[in-house]
Amino acid sequence: MYLPIERPLRLPATIAQALASDIQDGRLKVGDKLPGEQKLAAAFGVSRNVVREAISQLRYDGLVEARQGAGAFVTSPEQRSAFRISPECFEKRRELRQILDLLAGVHATAASLAALKRSTADLARIRKCLAQMRKPMAEDPDALARRLDAEINFYNAIAAASGNSYVIDFILFLNRRVTERLGSVFQKNARATEISSVVLEEHEAVFSAIVSQSKNDAREAARLHFEAASRRLARRGDRAE
Amino acid sequence: MYLPIERPLRLPATIAQALASDIQDGRLKVGDKLPGEQKLAAAFGVSRNVVREAISQLRYDGLVEARQGAGAFVTSPEQRSAFRISPECFEKRRELRQILDLLAGVHATAASLAALKRSTADLARIRKCLAQMRKPMAEDPDALARRLDAEINFYNAIAAASGNSYVIDFILFLNRRVTERLGSVFQKNARATEISSVVLEEHEAVFSAIVSQSKNDAREAARLHFEAASRRLARRGDRAE
DNA sequence: AAATGCCAAGTTGTAGGGCAACTGGGCAAC
DNA sequence: GTTGCCCAGTTGCCCTACAACTTGGCATTT
The missing domain is CATH 1.20.120.530 (GntR ligand-binding domain-like)
Structure with a gap:
């Protein structure tokens, strides 16, 4: 009779969406470097683990590419590794x-x-x-x-x-x-x-x-x-x- | 002239692939509960954070569904949220x-x-x-x-x-x-x-x-x-x- | 006996610290 | 000018702790 209630999005997913829309809407352009994980954690008011999981999702879709020691960079649209329909x-x-x-x-x-x-x-x-x-x-x-x-x-x-x-x-x-x-x-x-x-x-x-x-x-x-x-x-x- | 050298897969991606193939090949069936994060961490010999990032990827693709307090469960193929071609x-x-x-x-x-x-x-x-x-x-x-x-x-x-x-x-x-x-x-x-x-x-x-x-x-x-x-x-x- | 309320163990979610590996830029020595 | 080195900054990984939540069992009540 009743459908299961809608659960709020977890923090990593929320932050991943925020960053993804920053990329989608051009606030972060191709080749740009994302703020460091610590800065993002501070900005969003969450722990670094949460930010890491968020970036991990973006990386998984090929939206960003993380180079150890350098940072995470926005990739070009052609190299996305998944076709996603939300x-x-x-x-x-x-x-x-x-x-x-x-x-x-x-x-x-x-x-x-x-x-x-x-x-x-x-x-x-x-x-x-x-x-x-x-x-x-x-x-x-x-x-x-x-x-x-x-x-x-x-x-x-x-x-x-x-x-x-x-x-x-x-x-x-x-x-x-x-x-x-x-x-x-x-x-x-x-x-x-x-x-x-x-x-x-x-x-x-x-x-x-x-x-x-x-x-x-x-x-x-x-x-x-x-x-x-x-x-x-x-x-x-x-x-x- | 030289192509950038191929970097080894990170630990979370490796574990995600291992779990994904367990699901793909039927070792984990629909509705099954995955081992707890601690057990997986011990089994793979990595920290729980790594396991969490791996499961986060599976969840992102809709292969598993994690319920806080209960565990992570294999979902049915119809509810995958992405069409991925690796x-x-x-x-x-x-x-x-x-x-x-x-x-x-x-x-x-x-x-x-x-x-x-x-x-x-x-x-x-x-x-x-x-x-x-x-x-x-x-x-x-x-x-x-x-x-x-x-x-x-x-x-x-x-x-x-x-x-x-x-x-x-x-x-x-x-x-x-x-x-x-x-x-x-x-x-x-x-x-x-x-x-x-x-x-x-x-x-x-x-x-x-x-x-x-x-x-x-x-x-x-x-x-x-x-x-x-x-x-x-x-x-x-x-x-x- | 059945329904209810509650507790306790187990699990995921988040926090925050720390160290290793790596990058990039600047500087000194050559 | 070139080389080598160091250093701050960054990601990758690990660890512990606690919060939020679920589940099952037990005790209480009806």
């Missing part, structure tokens, strides 16, 4: 649409690869997810969640069949977050407990293309679904906001 | 091809969006990069590097014109690494100081589609270029390895 990015609907655009291309690739490489076991798993989506759902509070789960599983299964671990990880990484957020959007116009026949046809088109191993059709079908999803999100946005 | 992934040619497949889809999206939204200023920037690629290069040691730079800049400029910050970041994040690695592959058959007319035509097709604002053509042209690049890499692999 949870807040999913809040704004505009951001969400941009992420959906990015996802569309990756899902298209995944479907295309899956059409090429799918095993019969892959096919069985995907078919099972599709059957789950076709089935009408009971009208209980979890109906929407289960519907979204079914769609996630379907596309995760397709990604898994692609055999490309980077595509798999990327889709696994984004799918649940995006879908959870989409769910909260849909929930406002609370009537979407069932997958509309239009959407279902989009999914089935992807599946049948994978069955017949036609990679171009699969790519197009996946792309069309996610572009349509993006448009549907925009329309709901027009109505709701 | 530098080693670019070493193996097979991995590189998989990354190229992923990139193809994203670049296709970028080109498509760029065709829709490009301003005349965007167009000018992209055109300039294209001209840079057309120009024959002087035969000096840096020729290959400059050639690759020109191709990076071209596709970075297209990404920038897409207006989608996630697409931009993702492409900026991957392009340079992939291209550097491609460069070292090409360098072995040292003769690629100039962009072949075939490849140049692929680039020009992308550009002209963006000029004429035909998003479908742009998407296809970009996809075809990166798929062709992947095939070329595979062929070189056959010869060289």
Whole structure:
């Protein structure tokens, strides 16, 4: 019933964010030297350990580079070692649409690869997810969640069949977050407990293309679904906001 | 002339990798509690601070979740908060091809969006990069590097014109690494100081589609270029390895 | 017996000190 | 001018201590 209460950010994370936004907003430029750990500790009023953990996170993302004996320096954007999408990015609907655009291309690739490489076991798993989506759902509070789960599983299964671990990880990484957020959007116009026949046809088109191993059709079908999803999100946005 | 010598990994990073691979390889399953920080410190023979920094990195990536007073627990893969591609992934040619497949889809999206939204200023920037690629290069040691730079800049400029910050970041994040690695592959058959007319035509097709604002053509042209690049890499692999 | 309140051990979070390893700049000797 | 050295400053690592918190068990109460 109740969600776990939101815990305040720890000190290292707070300081890491502060420093990261200093870099992002240009208050610290590429090549600049960060203040020493002792000075930062004094400035933020925390111990040096906390500052060290904060800088360790920045270094881990490749935002800064620490040279022992010299200091920590802001690195150029090209050498970041991670592509991070923080949870807040999913809040704004505009951001969400941009992420959906990015996802569309990756899902298209995944479907295309899956059409090429799918095993019969892959096919069985995907078919099972599709059957789950076709089935009408009971009208209980979890109906929407289960519907979204079914769609996630379907596309995760397709990604898994692609055999490309980077595509798999990327889709696994984004799918649940995006879908959870989409769910909260849909929930406002609370009537979407069932997958509309239009959407279902989009999914089935992807599946049948994978069955017949036609990679171009699969790519197009996946792309069309996610572009349509993006448009549907925009329309709901027009109505709701 | 000499490259800076390779520095050994710091202790926290080493321990973070050890723990991460324990999770990756299933020695620590989802929901498991990690050994306490003191025990880990004793086991690795380091101080608790080092262990803390290591766990801080894992937590930052969402691999584990630390609850004060309870312990650190392995989280499920879906809630990872970052998509990370470590530098080693670019070493193996097979991995590189998989990354190229992923990139193809994203670049296709970028080109498509760029065709829709490009301003005349965007167009000018992209055109300039294209001209840079057309120009024959002087035969000096840096020729290959400059050639690759020109191709990076071209596709970075297209990404920038897409207006989608996630697409931009993702492409900026991957392009340079992939291209550097491609460069070292090409360098072995040292003769690629100039962009072949075939490849140049692929680039020009992308550009002209963006000029004429035909998003479908742009998407296809970009996809075809990166798929062709992947095939070329595979062929070189056959010869060289 | 069941529910409640409380305590104690264990764990993570933060503080603050200290030393080793290293860097960069200035200075003296050559 | 070049070399070698020293020194202040910085990061990397270690140590101890305490605060904040969780968990499980025990005692108390109902």
